[in-house]
Amino acid sequence: MGMKRQRSEKLFKEAERCFPGGVNSPVRAFKAVGGHPLFIKRASGSRICDEDGNEFIDYVCSWGPLILGHAHPRVLDALREALEYGTTFGAPTEKETTLAMLIRNAMPSIEELRFVNSGTEAVMSSLRLARAFTGRDKVIKFAGCYHGHSDGLLVKAGSGVATIGLPDSPGVPSSYARNTLTARYNDIGSVDRIFNANKNSIAAVIVEPVCANMGVIPPDSGFLESLRALTESHGSLLVFDEVITGFRLAPGGAQALYRVTPDLTCLGKIIGGGLPVGAYGGRKDIMDMIAPSGPVYQAGTLSGNPIAMTAGIATLQALAETGVYENLEKFAATLQEGLCQAAAKNEVPVRVNRAGSIMTLFFTESPVHDYESAIVSDTRRFSAFFRHMLHQGIYLPPSQFEAMFLSTAHAEADIGATVNAALAALQAVQSELR
Numbered sequence: 271m272g273m274k275r276q277r278s279e280k281l282f283k284e285a286e287r288c289f290p291g292g293v294n295s296p297v298r299a300f301k302a303v304g305g306h307p308l309f310i311k312r313a314s315g316s317r318i319c320d321e322d323g324n325e326f327i328d329y330v331c332s333w334g335p336l337i338l339g340h341a342h343p344r345v346l347d348a349l350r351e352a353l354e355y356g357t358t359f360g361a362p363t364e365k366e367t368t369l370a371m372l373i374r375n376a377m378p379s380i381e382e383l384r385f386v387n388s389g390t391e392a393v394m395s396s397l398r399l400a401r402a403f404t405g406r407d408k409v410i411k412f413a414g415c416y417h418g419h420s421d422g423l424l425v426k427a428g429s430g431v432a433t434i435g436l437p438d439s440p441g442v443p444s445s446y447a448r449n450t451l452t453a454r455y456n457d458i459g460s461v462d463r464i465f466n467a468n469k470n471s472i473a474a475v476i477v478e479p480v481c482a483n484m485g486v487i488p489p490d491s492g493f494l495e496s497l498r499a500l501t502e503s504h505g506s507l508l509v510f511d512e513v514i515t516g517f518r519l520a521p522g523g524a525q526a527l528y529r530v531t532p533d534l535t536c537l538g539k540i541i542g543g544g545l546p547v548g549a550y551g552g553r554k555d556i557m558d559m560i561a562p563s564g565p566v567y568q569a570g571t572l573s574g575n576p577i578a579m580t581a582g583i584a585t586l587q588a589l590a591e592t593g594v595y596e597n598l599e600k601f602a603a604t605l606q607e608g609l610c611q612a613a614a615k616n617e618v619p620v621r622v623n624r625a626g627s628i629m630t631l632f633f634t635e636s637p638v639h640d641y642e643s644a645i646v647s648d649t650r651r652f653s654a655f656f657r658h659m660l661h662q663g664i665y666l667p668p669s670q671f672e673a674m675f676l677s678t679a680h681a682e683a684d685i686g687a688t689v690n691a692a693l694a695a696l697q698a699v700q701s702e703l704r
């Protein structure tokens with residue numbers, strides 16, 4: 271286990287003096303798996319290199335945006351060219367419309383959209399809009415779904431179903447949290463009960479159509495269709511948070527794959543190609559309520575800035591080439607199968623959930639279909655697995671409850687090396703934690 275870490279350790283110590291916990295986003299801190307984070311110096315394709323010169327096959331891919339892998343030449347070339355023209359103007363540019371068209375063509379439910387700077391902002395704004403459009407205050411979300419860090423959405427399950435929302439974070443006023451009701455993912459009855467207990471007061475149901483923030487959990491057959499029917503019959507809006515799944519599962523996202531049309535869609539990650547971008551959009555009659563068309567205020571100094579638009583355009587254009595999603599699917603399926611076999615050989619009980627090129631290896635025996643079945647996973651085993659993988663040059667998301675992301679830069683040899691590493695790692699985990 272002789273990985274050099276001196277520089278990462280030193281840089282982390284310095285960072286700890288500047289930032290809470292030494293990081294600018296909590297998931298980076300390795301808290302869930304123990305130890306300190308690696309400081310990354312550079313990356314290319316499927317590989318990242320840390321400050322000590324260690325190289326890894328990367329399955330974080332910046333948590334989703336880098337579906338083309340790191341430093342894709344096409345994205346970098348476009349960015350270099352764009353930089354010469356200036357970085358932001360605070361005035362409309364052609365690039366905003368170009369990227370918007372690429373998105374609309376892939377996702378016909380989006381008639382109009384608005385660019386923002388993060389997924390958090392997209393979701394927050396879409397719910398403000400949903401509330402304004404319906405004249406209602408309450409929103410239903412699902413336990414374990416993450417929709418960014420805005421106040422009203424830092425709420426998961428209380429016990430039982432139609433519970434009064436309890437804030438997940440201090441600092442969230444209970445008066446906000448009270449308007450967020452929590453249902454169980456893949457349990458349409460839990461949604462139905464909340465609707466019946468809150469007649470004419472639910473503005474929207476927001477959902478990750480495929481969950482990726484409690485580990486990957488695909489929707490059971492009929493779940494999204496039932497959400498569509500329920501929201502319609504109660505006069506509420508259906509909001510798909512496709513910040514991860516948009517252009518990940520298919521160009522048209524989960525809504526294309528499962529053929530369910532939401533009223534509003536939130537996007538982020540891939541559409542920014544590695545730069546900060548979010549977007550929300552949907553039905554024109556709803557979107558027309560946004561200022562300056564309508565009275566719902568939402569603005570942004572750097573929204574739609576030409577550099578971010580450039581990276582997004584280059585990424586979506588590269589994704590439009592034939593065979594991209596087929597190849598991602600093929601490699602991801604091979605990896606999933608390899609991980610399952612590696613676990614079986616070592617008699618480690620696991621479930622590998624996958625949707626397209628995102629997957630999670632859960633250390634649990636039973637199927638994982640909602641938050642409750644996810645959190646019973648053995649996080650001690652996961653942490654050991656994570657460390658053994660890292661020492662063999664495989665950089666996994668440092669939490670049991672995150673997705674592994676594949677990119678088009680991951681080659682067959684990467685997958686093979688990963689499966690071999692998993693075989694050894696799972697053997698070590700099993701002998702350590704027997």
Ligand SMILES: *Cc1c(COP(=O)(O)O)cnc(C)c1O
Nearest residue numbers: 388389390416417418511513514
């Ligand atoms: C990442 C994510 C967000 C938040 O996006 P940020 O750009 O991190 O603010 C929202 N929803 C989902 C489903 C996400 O995965």
